[in-house]
Amino acid sequence: NAGVTQTPKFRILKIGQSMTLQCTQDMNHNYMYWYRQDPGMGLKLIYYSVGAGITDKGEVPNGYNVSRSTTEDFPLRLELAAPSQTSVYFCASSTRTGGSGANVLTFGAGSRLTVL
Amino acid sequence: AQKITQTQPGMFVQEKEAVTLDCTYDTSDPSYGLFWYKQPSSGEMIFLIYQGSYDQQNATEGRYSLNFQKARKSANLVISASQLGDSAMYFCAMRETGGSQGNLIFGKGTKLSVKP
Numbered sequence: 001n002a003g004v005t006q007t008p009k010f011r012i013l014k015i016g017q018s019m020t021l022q023c024t025q026d027m028n029h030n031y032m033y034w035y036r037q038d039p040g041m042g043l044k045l046i047y048y049s050v051g052a053g054i055t056d057k058g059e060v061p062n063g064y065n066v067s068r069s070t071t072e073d074f075p076l077r078l079e080l081a082a083p084s085q086t087s088v089y090f091c092a093s094s095t096r097t098g099g100s101g102a103n104v105l106t107f108g109a110g111s112r113l114t115v116l
Numbered sequence: 117a118q119k120i121t122q123t124q125p126g127m128f129v130q131e132k133e134a135v136t137l138d139c140t141y142d143t144s145d146p147s148y149g150l151f152w153y154k155q156p157s158s159g160e161m162i163f164l165i166y167q168g169s170y171d172q173q174n175a176t177e178g179r180y181s182l183n184f185q186k187a188r189k190s191a192n193l194v195i196s197a198s199q200l201g202d203s204a205m206y207f208c209a210m211r212e213t214g215g216s217q218g219n220l221i222f223g224k225g226t227k228l229s230v231k232p
Contacts, residue, residue: 040224041224041225042207042222042224042225045219058219088159103218104166106163107153109159110159112159
């Protein structure tokens with residue numbers, strides 16, 4: 001069972017370039033999330049999706065876009081990369097949510113992005 | 117606004133001893149969930165333990181237990197019989213009950229180092 005798979009694991013971009021971080025899950029989870037983790041900080045939500053065709057912004061969405069055409073895939077697009085987007089990016093998924101339910105987020109291994 | 121505070125940037129513990137990692141939270145919602153994740157140096161996020169706001173007993177999972185004090189809004193992680201492999205970053209997180217549909221809000225983490 002692969003869980004949540006992210007690609008690439010590492011990437012170096014030049015300022016102004018664009019790229020897509022891929023995320024795929026095979027657990028039939030409806031909810032998917034993209035977080036970024038800066039050094040010495042916790043994770044901050046970029047975008048999330050509650051199902052195919054439905055996405056919404058999180059805490060730090062500027063400079064990013066997402067799409068959710070299938071249940072399995074939730075790619076994150078970086079347009080016009082900036083040094084401030086240097087970070088580690090995590091994709092996560094979960095089943096139903098709501099209230100205080102123990103719907104554990106399953107994380108991918110992370111993607112380390114450097115913008116120079 | 118919901119918030120997670122971890123006041124210990126780093127902790128040291130002797131192998132085989134117990135250690136407590138502190139976490140306080142702030143929310144006005146009576147229904148919430150609290151989580152602890154471990155992030156080893158390899159970078160992945162590993163779920164450890166969950167506590168629901170209405171749970172009558174403190175959660176336990178093997179060597180991990182959660183000291184949940186609702187009135188004090190604290191959810192400390194206790195690791196018993198520390199092992200060298202416990203050396204990692206530990207993040208406390210709370211499930212947001214509104215807004216981002218199941219998103220977790222993370223603290224800044226505590227770096228635990230286990231000494232042989």
